[in-house]
Amino acid sequence: LFQTCATGKAAAPQTGDPGSPGTLEKIREHLGDQTEVWSIFNKRITNPMQLQKPELLTDGEKESLRVLDATMNKHLGNQYQGCISLSAQPAFLVSADCLVPMSDLEGNRSKFLKKMSTQDVLSRSGITQFVRWLTQTMVSDSEKRIRAANIKKVTTKVHNAAQALLTEQRNVLEPLCEDIQEDWTKVRSQLELDVGTFERHVATIGQSEIQNIEIALRQTMYEHINKGIDNKDVQPRFEQILASESKLLEKRVHEKMTRKIDDFIATISERLQRFTERVDELQHVNHGMNSTPLGNNLKFDFKFSNGINYFGLVSSLAGGVLMLWNPAGWVVLGIGAVTAAVSLGKAVWGLFDKDFKKSEQRKAVNKNLNLLNKSLNAEFKKASATAVKGITQKTEQLRTEVEISVEQTKIISIELKHVAMRLQHLSQSIK
Template sequence: MKNTLSSNPERIYKQIQFIINDLISRLNENTSDSETQAAAVQSLELLNNLHQQILEKLSLLEKNAEWDTFTVALYGETNAGKSTIIETLRILLKEKTKINEQEEFDSALKNLGITTESIKRIRNDILDSDNKLSKLNQTWLDKKNNLETNIKVKKDIVDLSYQELLSSLKKLNILQKILSLFISTKEKKQYQQSKVDLATSETHLLNEEKIYTTSVKELHQHIYSLEEQNKKIEYKLQTIAHLADGQIIGNGRSDYTLQTHSYQFIVDNCKFNFLDVPGIEGKESKVETAIWEAVQKAHAIFYITSKASAPQKGDGKNMGTLGKIKQHLGDQSEVWTIFNKRIQNPIQLEKDSLLSDGEKESLIDLDNKMAECLGDSYQKSIALSAYPAFLSISTCLLPGSRDAVSREKFLAKYNSDVILHKSDMHKLTSMFNSSMIDDFKQKIIIANHNKAKKVVDHALLQVIKLHENKFHPLSNALRAEISDKNVELRSLITTLKSRLKNQTREQIRNFSSNVRKETYKRIDDDISNDDFKNVLRSCVERNQKSLVNKLPDVVKEETTLFEQRLKDVITRFEQQTSGIVSDFNMINSVDSDLNFKMDNGISVWGIVGSLGGGALLFFTPMGWALVAVSAATLVFQAYKAIRSFFSSNYKQSQQRKSVDDNLYKLEDEIESKIDEKIDEIIASVNSHITDVSQAMQSRLIFVENIDRKLIMASHELSAIKNKLEF
């Protein structure tokens, strides 16, 4: 180690906890700035959560750490053969409890007086009796069908002979009929004989059925007697089943092994501990704690798989086997893969090599994928077949059990040494005579220190990823989003101003059109010039009043539309920034979520109410009264009275021209006054838009302050990591 941590290895976890506590304490000192207090609280919440995770992991490591015995965990897929491998190693490496179990099993089996031959004899008798019963049932069915067919034929004969008898009687006269009562005719004899034959056949069927029933009963009794004998034998065998070889091997259920089981070995005066870990693809909710405790205790891991292919990745919803391996084994110093090939038949051992070419290629791919997942801690794969090896060396199997039958099948083709050699089990056992024994004490220290370093490294990686993958890009994204929304806000103001001018000008045009229409109509009545002047003044005053009354509604309609568009911009800003935050929260490599808890000052304000003061007059006719131009300012040119007197058309044309000239002048004056009012409205709106822009900016400030805290934390954790380098 680069510091004093190595001087007392067993206290490494306590020392790291002390350093992490000191880091968090110093970060807490930098939270006094009132303007960024909310961001400080949020950043410290993230770091405190991370701090808690670190302390929990270090505490578990300290609790489960093993410093005296080199511990190997057999970890892997459910039903991949972990227990089979361990049971085989127990026998081969002469584990003490296994030797005791075998001795006790041999003695108990001898006392029970049960042999494989006696079990075979009873079970074969049961099979033979079952076959006899099936044969007897089939024979009886065939015979019964034949007898019933014969009876049916004879019934038909009885019916036919009876009909013939009736027919013959009909042909006799009275005297012959009387005589027939005392004399047997041919037809009568045939009818009587047919009834005798039918009765004989029916009696024969009943007798045969009695014989069949008796035979079946006797056979059932014999089978029952045999089954009772077999049950007694099985009951006796169950009393010693726990001592038999292979009892730790799973029964095929995904959750058979629910707890980690430990088996201790001594090889060349070195102690080893093997952990049989629950499968990672069973009901993991039941075994998650057991799995974590085992891998934290282990100094080396054997990942057991029954497939030569690389572990599957997740699909987004499920982590996948590769994801679980990375999660569980990412902190290990030494990880091996054991491909346990499934072999249930000795024919599968006929080839010189245990593996096919395809399996060899698949294992190369598996090694590459595992190395990518676990880095330098991954070693390589070892291929073997544990079940044939187990069968070849097992001497204490329950007579008549599945394993005992399989053992006979394998030994009928190869002797035990050949089977053991073909299983390649020696590739695993040889490891405990060389590589793992060398410097095993140093390996224990390295493994435990590496786990502590991985805890700090994981915390550092989380902080760096929070900065690089979340907060730094998030601040850039928010900055771009705020810039876009500021452009939209300015565009809204420009649009509001343009629409207000367009709509008010339309109202002015309507005013001019109405005055022109009404005045022209009176001119067409050939009114005098004096009457014309009065009519024009009256029309102007009346329509100006109407214009003044309409302008507040026009402004209100446009500002309401502006308000709605402003709401849309703010809503989209909220949604898009929330979406941005959500997207960054979905980065799987980071464990902390961004949960903003801030009052950003953005509210969907009612623009009508917010204008306040004199601006409220814009929404009442009083506020627009000043835009009206007095009718007294109308200008009437001097008309040529004589020509007008003699020519009505000339007079009317002059009056129309006067109307147009005055309206042009009025329009210009009214537009000028309305534009002044619009400028006042826009100025008021601008002040509120500035407030909205500043409120949006607060989100960016919030994120940037959190990011600064994370940068500080990453520097501190890097320093701790450097102290832990071995």
């Protein structure tokens, strides 16, 4: 339960230099939680006259021992109990029975015994009091001391655990949470830009393909007009070509939209993958740079695998969007708004002037093509707005789910700090 620190001078053991521990550091390193430390000042006395003084210690030695006690308390805390002063040499001489005849030890023994009795020497040297302390005081309150030592051990363990958790929270978890939050803020901004880019690509696809069908229809109808076509055949031929081109339009838009959606999903998935890899990297860096008393016994693992399928959410973006590009979708609605009633007034005059008839036929075709262009663009904008809205909602749902995981890292950090504080309070309340 206790260790002694014996010294022949009234001074504290030396402290060490950085990288080279001194006596005090070595003592502290080897102390158990239940250990009590006492200093024993063994005063060197060779002359009986020194024992005949009223007190064993001089005023200077007492002051030096007060400094020693203060220093030991500073380095060892409550485990340091105080200093015991004695002089072992005179006590040994008067107690020894088998000294070598005619030796210096025997001569010194005789000098002490000529001046005082054995009991006086033992008492004045402090040995009698020391033996009484060892055999009576230490034993009489042993139960109390053992209980106090056990409480000290428990409180030390709890206190150390609290400090280790606080260190882990402060040096590892808190910086990790800040880094994750900073990275996620960047990723979230990139996701918003990705949605905006997708919206622009969708608009470009619609405008481009609608323009293509207009060009194809005009080119084909002009060819028929140039070859010569009756007025009554213009509308059926226009509708026939429109039906054929509309199927190609649906197919091309569907294919391009599918590729854009696949690209969008791949981009989002890649961003999330890089983010999760970055989280792993941050954990490794923080654990490597900030060693704590817990060492490798406590590690935080933010894999974001709490039942949320982020990549499944990304993939689900495709389904609702592709439903918009079907035969009963926006193309049909756009064509339905065009009567394709090619108005061919002045037909009688056209019987006498073929160039005039062709000019009127082209005007009728262009009029309907303009109407078709406006109608298809209007329906495409409605459909694309629905698609982009679905993408935005799904992406927002994805961001929300990831932010829940990011927020959980903060909650863990806060809870760990609270646990450490409760342990600290517990260590102070144990009595």
